[in-house]
Amino acid sequence: MARPESKIKELKPADLRHEVGARRDLVVTLNRRSERRLIAYGDDFLFEKLPVGTRVIYPPPPLEALPDPDQAIRYALLRPENADPLFAQLNPNMRVTVAIDDISLPLPPMRRPDIRERILNQVLQTLADYGVDDVHLIIATSLHRRMTEAEIRRAVGERAYKQFWPDRLYNFDAENRAELAMLGKTDHGEEVWLSKRAVESDLLIYVNINLVPMDGGHKSVAVGLAPYQSLRHHHNAATLRDSHSYMDPTRSALHRSSDRMGKIVNDNVNVFTVETAVNTRMYGGMLDFLHKNEDRFTDWDRTRLSGFKWTLRNLSDDLRRKALQNYSSPYGMTGVWAGETEAVHQKALAKVFQQYAVPVKGQSDILIVGVPFICPYNVNSIMNPILVQCTGLGYLFNMYRGKPLVRPGGTVIVCHPLRDEFHPEHHPSYIEFFHRCLAETTDAIELERAFEHEFVRNPTYIHMYRYGHAYHGVHPFYMWYWGEPARQHVGRVIAAGCEEPEVAARLGWDSADTLDQAIAMATSDLGRSATITYLHLPPIVIADVE
Amino acid sequence: MSVYRKLSPRNGRHAHSRRAAFYDLDGTLVNLNLIHMTLFILANLGEWSGRVSYLLGFAARVPRLYLAERDDRRKLNTILFESFKGVSHDRLLELGEEYCDRILLKHLFPRAIEMLEANREAGLEPVLVTGSPDFVAEPLARHLGVADCAGNRLVISRGRATGRLAEPVMAGEDKALWCERYAAERGIDLAECWGYADSNYDMPFLASLGHPVAVNPDRKLKAAAMSRHWPIIEFEMQSTADAAPSGDERVQEIERSESDGAS
Numbered sequence: 001m002a003r004p005e006s007k008i009k010e011l012k013p014a015d016l017r018h019e020v021g022a023r024r025d026l027v028v029t030l031n032r033r034s035e036r037r038l039i040a041y042g043d044d045f046l047f048e049k050l051p052v053g054t055r056v057i058y059p060p061p062p063l064e065a066l067p068d069p070d071q072a073i074r075y076a077l078l079r080p081e082n083a084d085p086l087f088a089q090l091n092p093n094m095r096v097t098v099a100i101d102d103i104s105l106p107l108p109p110m111r112r113p114d115i116r117e118r119i120l121n122q123v124l125q126t127l128a129d130y131g132v133d134d135v136h137l138i139i140a141t142s143l144h145r146r147m148t149e150a151e152i153r154r155a156v157g158e159r160a161y162k163q164f165w166p167d168r169l170y171n172f173d174a175e176n177r178a179e180l181a182m183l184g185k186t187d188h189g190e191e192v193w194l195s196k197r198a199v200e201s202d203l204l205i206y207v208n209i210n211l212v213p214m215d216g217g218h219k220s221v222a223v224g225l226a227p228y229q230s231l232r233h234h235h236n237a238a239t240l241r242d243s244h245s246y247m248d249p250t251r252s253a254l255h256r257s258s259d260r261m262g263k264i265v266n267d268n269v270n271v272f273t274v275e276t277a278v279n280t281r282m283y284g285g286m287l288d289f290l291h292k293n294e295d296r297f298t299d300w301d302r303t304r305l306s307g308f309k310w311t312l313r314n315l316s317d318d319l320r321r322k323a324l325q326n327y328s329s330p331y332g333m334t335g336v337w338a339g340e341t342e343a344v345h346q347k348a349l350a351k352v353f354q355q356y357a358v359p360v361k362g363q364s365d366i367l368i369v370g371v372p373f374i375c376p377y378n379v380n381s382i383m384n385p386i387l388v389q390c391t392g393l394g395y396l397f398n399m400y401r402g403k404p405l406v407r408p409g410g411t412v413i414v415c416h417p418l419r420d421e422f423h424p425e426h427h428p429s430y431i432e433f434f435h436r437c438l439a440e441t442t443d444a445i446e447l448e449r450a451f452e453h454e455f456v457r458n459p460t461y462i463h464m465y466r467y468g469h470a471y472h473g474v475h476p477f478y479m480w481y482w483g484e485p486a487r488q489h490v491g492r493v494i495a496a497g498c499e500e501p502e503v504a505a506r507l508g509w510d511s512a513d514t515l516d517q518a519i520a521m522a523t524s525d526l527g528r529s530a531t532i533t534y535l536h537l538p539p540i541v542i543a544d545v546e
Numbered sequence: 547m548s549v550y551r552k553l554s555p556r557n558g559r560h561a562h563s564r565r566a567a568f569y570d571l572d573g574t575l576v577n578l579n580l581i582h583m584t585l586f587i588l589a590n591l592g593e594w595s596g597r598v599s600y601l602l603g604f605a606a607r608v609p610r611l612y613l614a615e616r617d618d619r620r621k622l623n624t625i626l627f628e629s630f631k632g633v634s635h636d637r638l639l640e641l642g643e644e645y646c647d648r649i650l651l652k653h654l655f656p657r658a659i660e661m662l663e664a665n666r667e668a669g670l671e672p673v674l675v676t677g678s679p680d681f682v683a684e685p686l687a688r689h690l691g692v693a694d695c696a697g698n699r700l701v702i703s704r705g706r707a708t709g710r711l712a713e714p715v716m717a718g719e720d721k722a723l724w725c726e727r728y729a730a731e732r733g734i735d736l737a738e739c740w741g742y743a744d745s746n747y748d749m750p751f752l753a754s755l756g757h758p759v760a761v762n763p764d765r766k767l768k769a770a771a772m773s774r775h776w777p778i779i780e781f782e783m784q785s786t787a788d789a790a791p792s793g794d795e796r797v798q799e800i801e802r803s804e805s806d807g808a809s
Contacts, residue, residue, distance in 0.1 A: 428777040432757070459664030460740065460759055463657060464779055 035294040040370030059541035062279035065332020080339030092131030094202040104376035117157030137169040140224025143472035146171040174227035186260040190233035217345035218262020237444035245398035275348040282539035284330040365530035367406035369396040371416040382423040394482030409491040411522040433476035442508040571676035573744035619717040619747035631709030642681030655781035722754040
């Protein structure tokens with residue numbers, strides 16, 4: 001039965017703050033009169049009728065943003081968690097490094113001023129007030145692509161850019177071996193390598209954005225400023241298979257490993273963490289209907305949807321991609337905390353779950369997810385098939401705590417056109433991975449054993465990573481491992497609306513021309529009584545599955 | 547369909563197969579071109595009156611060279627090397643060495659050489675495949691420690707260049723054919739080989755290899771590389787100060803750590 005529509009209308013951010021039970025109303029069961037549903041579909045959206053009885057999980061409405069973010073940042077720096085205030089840790093002779101989250105956060109990029117800019121302005125002012133001159137700003141890219149000058153300028157703001165670029169504001173280089181230092185090994189034998197500049201600093205300040213609960217904590221420094229030698233201990237098929245889920249740090253082997261490494265970092269480096277949380281205001285203005293329950297669409301919403309789809313349909317592929325990638329989100333900052341890494345992260349996590357968590361009863365046989373035009377690894381770039389796999393099976397499947405939304409052996413339907421398209425400058429090693437490695441096997445353990453080391457040390461990919469704007473040669477492997485828990489759990493993946501079935505086959509997926517056909521294929525296996533859940537995006541939701 | 551597809555025992559990486567990396571020279575490893583080399587040699591031939599005569603001969607060929615450049619690289623090479631007609635073979639060998647020592651070595655892209663060495667370390671035997679004449683390419687190959695090198699060869703008669711090129715002319719499809727023969731003779735699988743070149747005329751050469759890379763590509767090659775999903779890299783004449791010194795203990799420590807991980 002559909003729940004009374006009026007209840008969603010009554011949901012206010014204030015209710016969400018105190019009454020988690022109110023979120024049960026965010027789970028809607030469709031009936032015959034229900035409206036079609038919007039489903040992300042690459043550079044477009046589907047607007048499809050879903051079968052009666054389909055359970056649709058909506059993200060909670062945005063929490064109220066902090067009314068004065070700058071004041072909140074100032075307060076956090078003055079009253080940190082389990083640490084002295086920033087100013088009290090400074091002296092003019094010290095060496096300070098400020099590390100900053102890269103372009104993979106948030107998604108889509110936020111409207112200016114970016115949170116990073118706001119925090120940096122205050123941190124840099126404090127450093128200047130206390131006479132600290134030896135300051136470097138490092139974009140914590142790890143094995144991600146180097147951000148371009150324009151992207152860095154947009155993220156850090158004019159002040160930091162003008163003062164520090166390019167000598168003291170730069171991307172981390174995980175292949176500049178002279179600039180890496182080993183800090184030690186964890187009791188699990190994991191080697192902890194880090195940026196030498198960060199290790200040799202008297203104070204390392206990390207400026208973070210928590211878009212999802214997977215972010216932040218020890219993962220910021222121990223991953224963001226670390227090379228392959230460290231990452232290989234947790235970015236591997238075995239560790240990721242033991243993570244249930246990435247969005248639940250307490251049950252994620254990935255997080256347990258990065259926590260162990262982070263503790264070694266914090267034993268050796270004076271880390272002052274600044275974490276922030278944002279609300280779900282991903283689309284605003286003319287596009288705010290994308291967040292809405294479709295049963296409550298007004299005529300104006302329908303008109304805007306038609307106009308939006310018409311515009312997307314009539315743009316060339318390049319223009320459509322550019323138009324979508326140029327969109328910036330009106331995110332509001334819902335919290336900022338500073339100080340000791342773990343204490344800060346606990347507070348940030350609580351706020352993030354307060355924003356995203358929705359209680360859901362039980363698993364279903366079929367899970368439908370729509371893969372949008374953007375993921376953390378294709379900002380200003382192309383969503384290639386490996387990234388579609390990573391977003392569908394890696395991120396969207398993992399948007400749960402407790403149990404996955406789909407039962408073991410169930411079917412995941414991924415809505416995306418799945419074209420054989422790659423960005424040669426950003427994702428060169430993905431191309432070889434897709435055409436050569438995946439042609440031989442889709443088994444992550446086999447891929448790791450047979451090919452990973454070759455890609456890690458490939459001189460052309462290393463050159464493109466260090467001096468161009470390419471993701472590291474090993475990155476497509478990580479993207480593949482990311483989908484490993486889902487591949488272990490589900491019985492079948494169907495790409496709905498797939499334009500190139502051979503691409504789906506290469507990923508080990510089945511393909512269907514339409515969503516209807518995909519649902520029919522899934523129910524032919526699982527029976528007509530198969531239960532269906534659709535995870536409604538945008539923005540972001542995490543299901544607490546009971 | 548199963549979510550997993552297993553690695554078949556026949557497939558996978560052939561750990562013991564020989565692999566090679568083929569490098570074009572002009573515009574790829576060095577930021578010079580054939581015209582520069584030709585002018586250097588002509589300007590250093592014999593007495594000054596002789597030099598003037600050779601340079602005037604070259605000037606007379608410029609319109610044909612311009613048209614050939616737009617049309618066919620093979621034709622361009624043929625016309626260009628006509629300029630050497632009558633020059634003694636000994637003198638060409640001497641000037642080739644001099645050009646290499648005085649000019650080429652100073653114009654090598656530092657990161658190109660880094661990559662050549664890194665590729666060699668990764669098990670890719672370097673091979674120079676260039677439209678430059680052999681008397682220039684071979685001294686450079688010796689300097690780089692490259693055992694195999696293929697350049698254009700002038701036909702020599704009675705100790706003097708005839709101005710004609712011996713077959714195969716290292717341009718376009720002939721370059722690709724040479725690579726195929728070279729690989730076949732040595733049991734190298736071209737699908738496992740890498741190739742680096744900068745010009746649209748190198749398309750057949752690049753397309754014959756499993757891992758083509760466009761280096762500082764011209765407009766046409768860039769477009770082709772984009773549409774074929776080939777990697778595109780840029781080399782610049784700048785210092786390598788940010789690269790790690792080879793003897794660094796930390797580097798060795800990382801390498802040890804990686805080999806432990808790989809095992």
